[in-house]
Amino acid sequence: MLELAVLGSLHETPLHGYELRKRLNALLGMFRAFSYGSLYPCLRQLLNDGLIIEDGDAPAAAASGEAPTVLSGRRSKIVYRLTAEGKERLQELLTQAGPSAWEDESFGVHFAFFRHTEAEVRLRILEGRRSRLEERLDGVRTALARTRERLDSYTLELQRHGLESVEREVRWLNELIATERRASPPEAERHPAPEESFRAPAPGTGTTGRHAVPEEN
Template sequence: MHGYELRKRLNLMLGWRSLLSYGSLYPALKKMLRAGWIEEHTVPSTGATSRRPRIVYEPTEAGRAEFIRLMSEAGPSAWEDDNFDIRFAFFSSTDMEIRLRVLEGRRMRLQERLERVQGQLSLTQKEMDRYAAELQRHGVEQVEREVHWLSELIQAERAGTPAPQPPATQA
């Protein structure tokens, strides 16, 4: 794919939580080119609005092997905030045991964070104005929701069934 299409597809896949900018995409593509994980080809433009040729990126065999290697890692870096969303987006390419270890690691990390924040919250509640306290409460609720979601995913993985679907929203 060319850069614009790649960015659009990744943003669609990752959702609103992890919007990818061109300032992040192109340096990452250049790094992957230098490592030999992707190659670029110039193709003529097919649109009527631009005559400029497009650069299309394609994974190499080394790139596919690196993707498989990265998706098989299940240590702490796999469940940290910066990496979890992208790892989760590609879970269909991951072995079930690795998915479980990543989900359980993420849940454990969030539960630790939740305990720490709840402990601090009770100590600092008196010192905060109502907006700072609301922001803290909102953060705790977000982590609690994610822990619940992860627990459902883990249970579904172990049972070999799809995760529960959220109720459809009305337009």
């Protein structure tokens, strides 16, 4: 998830390390407790893999392989940019629409980069997320029905609040899915059948179709 968030952010614009941290904190902070300690190992791995490059003058600490820090009141001037390989890797990550993209943390990051994602993939992720939440709703409702009599009023209200939150997200997903389907072309237009080669009959022939045969005199 962090790899997708970094590559997706750098795809939009090259960023200094400090700017990248701020952007990731705004993005990932909505879905998880983002640790800066996990960012720099990720950046080093992306650099080693050739997915990003560094531009600009790096402080001595960064040049030695350590995390960039504020030295003498001056922030690191390293700018991170995507390479061609990084763009390919980002597209590969954006096509992943399986169960891992439906979970609470990863769904939000995938959704944040939906503008770079193909329509069919967006729809699969939204439908998968809805299915996952509907399964969760069934489980919560069943558990609530079994334990309702044994719960105090505060615990009961907390469970109801959780249930209503999931129901709101399902309604939101229903609206998004309907919008995606209205915007997507019909299946026949997305995957048209191969056109048959058609040859018009030559003058004086008595048949039409792909293999016209001249009439005998």
